[in-house]
Amino acid sequence: MHRSCLMLLTALGLVAANADASAQVYPSRPITIISPFPAGGSIDVVSRLLAERMRASLGQPIIVENVTGASGSIGTGRVARAAGDGYTLGIGNLPTHVINGAALRLNYDVLQDFEPVALLTTQSLLILAKNTVPAQDLRGLIDWLKANPGKASQGTSGPGSIVHLAGVLFQKETGTRFEFVPYRGNTVQELVAGHVDLTFDLAANSLPQVHAGTVRAYAVSAGSRLAAAPGIPTVDEAGLPAFHISTWFALFAPKATPKAVIAKLNAAVVDALADPAVRTRLADLGQEIPPLGQQTPDALGAFHKAAIDKWWPIIKAAGVKAE
Numbered sequence: 001m002h003r004s005c006l007m008l009l010t011a012l013g014l015v016a017a018n019a020d021a022s023a024q025v026y027p028s029r030p031i032t033i034i035s036p037f038p039a040g041g042s043i044d045v046v047s048r049l050l051a052e053r054m055r056a057s058l059g060q061p062i063i064v065e066n067v068t069g070a071s072g073s074i075g076t077g078r079v080a081r082a083a084g085d086g087y088t089l090g091i092g093n094l095p096t097h098v099i100n101g102a103a104l105r106l107n108y109d110v111l112q113d114f115e116p117v118a119l120l121t122t123q124s125l126l127i128l129a130k131n132t133v134p135a136q137d138l139r140g141l142i143d144w145l146k147a148n149p150g151k152a153s154q155g156t157s158g159p160g161s162i163v164h165l166a167g168v169l170f171q172k173e174t175g176t177r178f179e180f181v182p183y184r185g186n187t188v189q190e191l192v193a194g195h196v197d198l199t200f201d202l203a204a205n206s207l208p209q210v211h212a213g214t215v216r217a218y219a220v221s222a223g224s225r226l227a228a229a230p231g232i233p234t235v236d237e238a239g240l241p242a243f244h245i246s247t248w249f250a251l252f253a254p255k256a257t258p259k260a261v262i263a264k265l266n267a268a269v270v271d272a273l274a275d276p277a278v279r280t281r282l283a284d285l286g287q288e289i290p291p292l293g294q295q296t297p298d299a300l301g302a303f304h305k306a307a308i309d310k311w312w313p314i315i316k317a318a319g320v321k322a323e
Contacts, residue, residue: 026086026261030061033251034090036075039066042204042285046121046249047091049281053272058264071160072096073104080108084254086261089117092252094162098307102315103160111308115262116300117251118269121287124222124246125166126206126232128215129198130191138218138238141198145176152178155187155196160320163187165311166200166221166245168318173243191215202247203229204286221245228286249287250300262297270295 035047044066051062067075072095079090090096092114101110127138135141145152156164164180171177178197183190187199188206192214203226210217210229219238220226235243251269253262272278273289282289293299 026264027058027060030063032063032065032088034075034079035064035066036068036072036096038068043091043093043249045285049278050272053275053278054268057268057271071100071104073100073106077108079254080113082254084256086253086257086265090252092250094247097304098311099160099315102312103320113255114252115255115257116297116304117253117262117265118295119290119300119303120249120251121282121289122246122248123202123204123286123288124220125200126203126220127200127218128191128206130194131216133197138240141218142174142176145178149177152197153181154178155190155199156180156182157187158182162247163200169314188215202286266297
């Protein structure tokens with residue numbers, strides 16, 4: 001074999017050996033998880049809960065750094081540009097890794113520039129209305145909206161938010177039409193106050209008002225009922241099959257992070273999600289832990305791609321721009 005070819009093969013072998021060695025000793029220093037939204041929010045709380053439990057598995061400190069702004073794209077962009085060595089990770093969600101890709105001009109690709117590590121939690125939405133809306137069930141609500149086109153209003157948490165997009169999809173699926181009213185705060189409070197007629201909101205936010213009887217819940221946007229509110233039917237049961245919408249949190253690494261490193265990180269996440277104390281805390285926060293088979297990197301990759309395939313055409317057709 002030609003001498004230059006032998007030298008090239010030797011060099012490639014050394015690179016591969018070094019990569020394998022790095023993966024075997026990983027992690028050898030602290031890891032940073034970038035949370036792309038302000039401290040105190042649910043994504044930040046989940047990030048810190050996860051980091052503390054993963055530290056026990058990985059044997060290194062895990063620092064959560066809040067890098068905020070531009071609908072989460074600043075922090076997410078920092079993860080995309082980080083070295084693929086497993087020492088900079090990012091918590092992502094539906095806005096950062098799906099909605100922003102269609103609603104913002106980004107200098108990174110939300111699908112191609114990340115390696116999936118694990119799906120952490122999901123949260124379903126409730127279809128809600130103020131008590132004075134005459135409909136007693138979901139089919140009745142749809143009939144009422146059809147009989148009053150353009151007259152009802154839905155509270156949203158801003159253009160491009162999951163609450164807004166849920167309304168866009170609902171109109172598309174039901175042939176109804178109503179006005180969107182954006183708010184900075186909790187849309188359920190606007191519903192209680194009677195400022196809007198309906199909304200879609202996270203079960204964790206709205207269940208206290210549902211239980212108190214200050215708003216009416218028609219259905220949960222999932223294929224199974226909520227353990228915390230078993231009396232609320234699923235959308236399939238209520239007459240709007242497959243209107244399944246959830247927000248979620250997931251852990252991502254930069255592109256080209258070695259598979260062995262991804263495997264170690266995934267194992268640490270799986271251990272964390274199996275911890276009874278972690279599970280109890282997440283349940284208290286209204287978070288649902290996915291089944292074990294959905295906690296793999298491949299499962300997250302498929303889940304992420306399916307979310308993009310579902311939401312991008314809706315976002316683009318509606319001309320939605322994130323704020």
